[in-house]
Amino acid sequence: MEILSMSDLQVSLIIIGIIVIVAVAVFNWLQQLRYRREVQAAFDHEHDDILLDTHHSDEPFQRIEPKFNKKMSSESGLDSLPQTGDQFDSSPTETNKTSIMSPPAHPPFNTTQTSAAISSATTSPLLDYDSNTNYIVNIRSESVIANTHIAKLLQRKFDFGKPVYWLGQQDKNEPWEEISTESNVDSDGYCHLKGCLQLADRSGPISEVNLSKFRDLVLDFASQVNASAECPDIVSTHEKAVMLDKFCAEVDVMIGINIISKDDGAFVGTKIRALAEASGFRLETDGLFKYRDEGNNILFTLNNYESSPFLPENIKSLTTHGVTFLLDVPRVAHGERVFDQMTHLAKIFSNTLGGIVVDDNRVPLSDSGIQKSKQQLLEIQTSMKNNHINSGSPSALRLFV
Structure with a gap:
């Protein structure tokens, strides 16, 4: 009788356990459903598509103020298109900047912005590489340089501290093309080569030693192939x-x-995820929600205000006291439109989560503060453009990494 009694107890415990598990699963499902309904309600009102509505670009600049996180190390680099000289106007730094708490890691991030740059790059890769931001060498031969020789150049492309890109012309009347290891194998060789060694990136400028090493490589190669x-x-x-x-x-x-x-x-992780995914974000393996354009370029990210990333395996059990939207200014073209889109989503998050929009000092942000930040963004991107550096262009994406 005692053995039978123990068996009944075990069966009862198993049944109770199953009931609890089912109850928790149903509760989570109902919570997700409720959150998604709340998000849907937030999006039921019609809003202008800021990224597509060209009217916004004609509006006068307004003043804003969420916060800036400025990388103060002189370890940046940018690219531009035509060469205009060696002077760079850094006037944007004279504006009054604020700063935002940044999470432990962020990818750097664009919009329909890059589509124009990409289409121009498709026309000719020369548009992406100029002597203002690259050390450009030319190798010319009366005959075709065999791809077996060019392969030796490609093997050395990581030896100089900064990226090296090679462009080739199979004949003087042929278009330029960027040479990769794969495309070189399929080619019959090139008679004209351009080597483009990037001058700077976020880790700093190229060293004079590496410039000399690259030049010596080119001179030696040219002598070997006549x-x-x-x-x-x-x-x-x-x-x-x-x-x-x-x-x-x-x-x-x-x-x-x-x-x-x-x-x-x-804020609970499940509600953040439901709201983020309904807004167009995608949670990626690095623990960041990323908002991308149709070309898969990052426009901005959603990060944990606290130190823990939003890892997919932990999001269900995660709670946090805040979230942070981040926009990487040099990597995004038409930044004012992307900024408007980001602030629009931030307000939806604030209303749906029941939170407060604040600066780094946890002081509530006013509309005038937000407008001040937007104005500063415009001034930065205008300065980049004036120095022939287009934010969000393929060259900027290479240099701001």
Whole structure:
């Protein structure tokens, strides 16, 4: 009888356990359903599509103020299109900046912005590589340089501290094309080569030693294949790299908007995820929700205000006192439109989560504060454009990494 009694107890416990598990699953499902209904209600009102509505670009600049997270290290680099000289105007730094708390890691991030740049790059890769932001060498030969020789150049592309890109022309009347290891194998060789060594990136300017190493490689290669080589002066190029890096450090800015909970409350991970996915974000393996355009370029990210990332495996059990929207200014074209889109979503998050939009000091952000930040963004991107550096362009995406 005692053994039978123990068996009945075990069966009862198993049944109770199953009931609890089912109850929790149903509760979570109902919570998700309720959150999604709340999100849907928030989106039921018709809103202009800020990214597509060209009217916005004609409106006068307004003043805003969420906060800036400025990378102060002089370890930036940018690219531009036509060469205009070696002077870089860093006037945007004279504006009054604020700063936002940034999460432990962020990817750097664009919009229909890049589509124009990409289409132009498709026309000719030369548009992406200029001597203002690259050390460009030319190798010319009367005969075709075999792809087996060019393969040796490609093997050395990571030896100089900064990225190297090779462009080739199979004949003087043929279009330029970017040479990769794969495309080189399929080619019959090239008679004209351009080597483009990037002058700077977020880790700083290229060193004079690496410039010299690259020049020596090119001269040795040209002599081996009986070609002529044109290599710009090393000292003046290094000075240009330092100036470029200094300018890039001044415009290397992130704009962020914090949403924190009220009265020391907390936001639950399941509700954040439901709201984010309904808004168009996608949670990626690095723990960031990323809002991308149709070209898969990052426009802005949604990060945990606290140190823990939104890891997919932990999101169900996660709670946090806030979230942060981040926009990487140099990597996004038409930044004012993207900024409007981001602030629009931030307000929806704030209303749906029951949070407060604040700055780094946890002071509520006013509309005038938000407008001040938007104005600063416009000034930064205008300065980049004036220096022939287009934010969100393929070259900017290469340099701001």
